[in-house]
Amino acid sequence: MNTATTAPTGHAARPAARARAVGRHTGWHRLAVAGVRHLPEDAVAVTLHVPDALREIFAHRPGEHVVVRHRGTGTGTELRRSYSVCPPPDDPAALRLVIRRGAPDGFGAYAMSGLAPGDILELSPPRGAFALPERPGAHHVLVAGGSGITPLAAMAAAALREDPDCRVSLIHSVPTPAHALLADELAVVKDAFVDRFTALYVLTREERDNGPLRGRIDAEKLPRLLTALHARPGRGTTFALCGPAGLVATVRQALAEWGAAPDLVRWEPFTLGDTPRTPPPADPTTAPHETRVTAVFDGHQRVATVGPQDAALLDALLRTHPDVPYACREGICGSCRAKVLAGQVTTGSQHALDAGELAAGYTLACRARPLTGEITLDFDA
CATH class of the missing domain: 3.10.20.30 (Beta-grasp domain)
Structure with a gap:
């Protein structure tokens, strides 16, 4: 897409679900690492201590992200990386980031091997427009690819907690079961909301048969998964997608063909690279x-x-x-x-x-x- 943007002469309306808070907090803040937990698939969960004076600034909602600013060890090169805020299901106010290892000299590698409680990180306040459509009592269908699960896990837990009439279904595309980030925490969510939460794992490296839980998600496979989840086109079903740009584009196209309401589909692609x-x-x-x-x-x-x-x-x-x-x-x-x-x-x-x-x-x-x-x-x- 290549779009010319001119200074507007008036105020254009913007979709409510995409609107950002007016007068948002900006700048950088030094926060201490409170905890580091190693996860499967070369990832680590980093919890930050937020002092009372910064609690309002770092209050967050599901789908928002922060930027971490870090100077590479030995080189002094500044790295900035964006991470979704992903609190554990039993502590939704916690400021926690799930970070995967990237390039050997990237921040992910440093977080995996060198980050420890007491270390100081520079963070921007939470921001972002990725959120579930506000539809009380809806069936929210979430589609994640790889570490795209991080904002969606927070969205799922929050929706189930806050809306007792909603239902949440998660489709997570991963190479193997061992690659499923946060699967243990999602199991806790399942136990808490056994009648309202379903998680399906689609394994891309397990292609021994043509079942719906094997292979990549495409226009043929997605409707079969939606049928298994008892999802139906219409205003009662919303969608949130997060993963590699190719997966997000494929799922969006498949949903359009399936009959999903376009204004009830939200998405956020991510990149795995450390080199811009x-x-x-x-x-x-x-x-x-x-x-x-x-x-x-x-x-x-x-x-x-x-x-x-x-x-x-x-x-x-x-x-x-x-x-x-x-x-x-x-x-x-x-x-x-x-x-x-x-x-x-x-x-x-x-x-x-x-x-x-x-x-x-x-x-x-x-x-x-x-x-x-x-x-x-x-x-x-």
């Missing part, structure tokens, strides 16, 4: 030779100059303002979301903004290139 992918080079026939960009974040204005060497506005901003918000740099996490207040940009391929947000003038600094010589972005909007 940059946008392709700018088109010299449309991009200005030099652009002055003014960025508003944390209530202050910062100014940078975007030149031909910059793949996106974020690159120029980071040269002189390293605290500008970002995490994945792949157009997925939405941490660098900003509203275009003046000027015009083109937003390249991305997965974090929906059509309503783009129409309202939002862009991602890691995907945005200038189309005019002056641009103003508001990261606090």
Whole structure:
């Protein structure tokens, strides 16, 4: 997707389920590690201690994420990684992150081997728009791929706790049973809500037969799984999807063909890589030779100059303002979301903004290139 975004002249309506809190907390906060628990599939659950003075700032809802800022050991290179808040089912207020090992020099590898209680991490406050549609008494169907289970596990437990009339079904695509993150905690949820919660594990490396619980989820397999879960098209069934972008796209298409209500399908793709992918080079026939960009974040204005060497506005901003918000740099996490207040940009391929947000003038600094010589972005909007 390549969308031109211009500073809007009015206020466009945005879907309620995608709206973000106005006046959200920003900045970085140093939190101590309270606990580290090793999980299957090269993962670790890290619980942070939140002091009383920061409890309001780090209050979170299912589906929100935080960004961790860390300097690589030995290199001093700054790493930023986005993680869904994933509290255990018996302590929904806990600030816990489930982190998988990534590249050998990435933060995941450090968390697996070097992180211990008492260590200090820098975190941004929780944010994000990923949430279940608000449909009391609905059947919520969650589809996860790999570590995409982390926000969905929190959503499942919260929905079952807060709505005694709802039902939750989870489909988790994993290579083998040993790869099923949080399966033990989901079993606890099943015991607590035995009549209202169902979990199916689809094993991608177990292809000895053609049953619905073997192989990859596709347009043929998904309807069979939904039938097994007694899910029906219509306003009484909602969906939340999280996993690799390819899986999310496949499931969205299959749901459209199955008859799911489009406005009741929520999704959030993730990336497994530790190396960010940059946008392709700018088109010299449309991009200005030099652009002055003014960025508003944390209530202050910062100014940078975007030149031909910059793949996106974020690159120029980071040269002189390293605290500008970002995490994945792949157009997925939405941490660098900003509203275009003046000027015009083109937003390249991305997965974090929906059509309503783009129409309202939002862009991602890691995907945005200038189309005019002056641009103003508001990261606090």
